[in-house]
Amino acid sequence: xxxxxxxxxxxxxxxDLKNCESIEILDIYLPDEDEHPKLRVRKNGxxxxxxxxxxxxxxxxxxxxxxxxxxxxxxxxxxxxxxxxVHKIRYLYPYKVLTAEIDIFCDYLKGLAVVEFEFPxxxxxxxxxxxxxxxxxxxxxxxxxGGMLCGKKYFDIKPKLEKYNYTRLGV
Numbered sequence: 211x212x213x214x215x216x217x218x219x220x221x222x223x224x225x226d227l228k229n230c231e232s233i234e235i236l237d238i239y240l241p242d243e244d245e246h247p248k249l250r251v252r253k254n255g256x257x258x259x260x261x262x263x264x265x266x267x268x269x270x271x272x273x274x275x276x277x278x279x280x281x282x283x284x285x286x287x288x289x290x291x292x293x294x295x296v297h298k299i300r301y302l303y304p305y306k307v308l309t310a311e312i313d314i315f316c317d318y319l320k321g322l323a324v325v326e327f328e329f330p331x332x333x334x335x336x337x338x339x340x341x342x343x344x345x346x347x348x349x350x351x352x353x354x355x356g357g358m359l360c361g362k363k364y365f366d367i368k369p370k371l372e373k374y375n376y377t378r379l380g381v
Contacts, residue, residue: 294361
């Protein structure tokens, strides 16, 4: 079990990512009947894992995360279950002393770009200033969580994005 400290932003623009490490991610959230499933099976490049992520406060910036590694065969067996899916490319973008995880969504969510920062401690998280390539912080907005995005189309979340004047990126 680990504790994650994070803040999430909608991207205003995509910085230059050509020299950044990237990884293709496929998330499957279970059970698919839940509006916001908390159990995730992930293919993260050539790594496979199952994670249960539980918020520890009402700011949605602190989570308890329980993760177990899976073999490729275990992942593919679980991937046959009915679950809500999300497909994205994650870029690891150096920003000051931190790394921004810039998720560029694919398929039905194409045009959505989300930036997430993880922090080593509460003080760093609380004192962090939003970068200029970000539009607005959405850490507390439940609709942007992976468990809420899974199985949706861009059109489904467009009204929530419009309240922030979000412009669809890379389409």
